Amino acid sequence: MIFTCVRDLTAHLQHLYGSPQATASPEICPPGMNGDITVNCFRLAGPLRTNPQELADAAVAFLSAHTDVASCERIKAFVNITLTCVALCRDTVEHKTVCIPERAVPGDASRHVLIEYSAPNTNKPQHLGHVRNNTLGSALCSIIRRTGQRVTAVNLVNDRGVHICKSMVAYRRYGCGETPESHGAKGDHYIGSYYVKFETTFREQIQELRKHNADLAETKAADMFLDTEIGRAAQDELVAWENGDLDVRALWHRLNSWVLEGFSTTYARLGIVFDHTYFESETYKIGKNVVLQDRENFSRTEDGAVVADLSADKLGQKVLLRRDGTSVYVTQDIGTTLMKYEDFRPDTMIWIVGDEQIHHFKVLFAIIRKMGFEWSSRLHHIPYGMVNLPSGKMKSREGTVVDADDLLDEMVVLARSATRERHPTLDDAELDKRATAIGIGALKFMLLKMNPRTTMTFDPAAAIRFEGDSGPYVQYAHARIASLLQKYNHDSATQIDWSLPNSDEERRIAVRCAMYPEILDAAARDFDPSVICGYLIDLTKDFNRFYKKHSVLSAPSDALKAVRIALCRRVQQILGDGLAVLNIEALDEM
């Protein structure tokens, strides 16, 4: 927020106290206080090395004489300012670019950010946890784009490894050559069922082993993987895959294509588009070669493993190649990181990956730095918290995962019946359109409104409510304004008189609108969409309060009607921009 009088105050105080770095930054005046904006002189007093209350007195003295200021008062060291209506509107809602900047950070316009997110495994369908990742990732892409930076969104599909082979083995045994089509199933769900089948059989075989050998009672199932017949088969499948066995590769290719087709419809429903998709099957060997060729930064242990010494970073020794020469997870990520850098030459790279991998990224970034890449300081892991259910953690083994597609279906069905209730005669196509926007919007908003880092509890009952602190609440205000604007017959192109919207409610909206640019900045800087959600809720609440109390179309005068329409239009523009930036659809009717 930039208010002329506060900017002038800053200049005055800097001159008065001879401290050029102290800047008075206005805040919204808390409810119940008398004023539009507040300058907190407790904060300012530090840099200016002066007494807070004296400073506040000086500020009041200066501001009282300022032409923009209607009145101002000091409470403790807070200076509450009431502006003249004309000045308030001039510094906030009168000009569109003040509230809705073309670019929020012009200085960084040339920055190119590469964002990797989603990163699914092709052995099972996506669940609620992936939806949080996808929603967060796509929102961050558009937020950062909104601030004027260039964004490249990439996906890294984990399409190889023993977990993929598990589904393949099960399909060989139980699939009978059938296809998703013949089952009327979505490809990823279809393959997921074989993954489950594998796990079931595997557990049965573990039971058998334990029954015949009491010593194994305490041994972990994972440690007995190769002792089971089906586990052995999966391992053999993996070896055959790595050897390029034609039959195995053909099956692998067929099953993966089914899964990827399934994913693509889920992504489409979520409005997610990647600029590029990497496949681990194509990238997993890069890191190994890089590590092998780098004798300078990595060393060999006596048994032949290759390790990186990260003790300088307090991360100890990290094995990069096992003694049998095979690579580990972080080694693959070294390879893809270098590859992504070569492919796109971004200024910064970010990864949207769960918080359980914080340590992994510390190790990865330390290795990249050790290898001497100066851009290693511009790599960021954006960790997000797990999604739990009211009943506890989601566990695929116990069948408590919330499937992504089922959830999307359910949200849309509920939104449809809620919409149908309100508009009994609406045709199906329009009903579908609205229900999709509302249902998916509600889900996304619910996932985004929390700080990404918090481990969240997903309450299905709360998710399906389209009231209160929700996406539809914001969408609804947007739609109401649309209908208002449509009803307004803008016959007179009269000059708008910005001295008229003088109520508390109108003033509050004006100040709130002016906050939008810094909200965008904060969201982009902190990689946190939730600040936008919170802001949109506040703005919507401000609007609804105004809308209830003051008539727009039946305003006492045409001039007041015109200015209120202008105010509503500004609110709608911000709501639309904010929703767009969260990758949530705004509606004109709902």
Next chain:
RNA sequence: GCGCCCGUAGCUCAGCUGGAUAGAGCGUCUGCCUCCGGAGCAGAAGGUCACAGGUUCGAAUCCUGUCGGGCGUACCA
């Protein structure tokens, strides 16, 4: 064991570069559809900010300790 994160209203979450009476939504209870879309608005009840110390004019916010929870600490991914 060590490391990181977290404990705020019945529930889900904000607030945490120290600052004005700790906020919102849901749930509970009261009101409001002769008037711009009630997916809305107005209001009430509900909190020793896990606990104990400390720093400060001032602490939910910073520091230390205790208790409770999560995650990590692989030659798994």
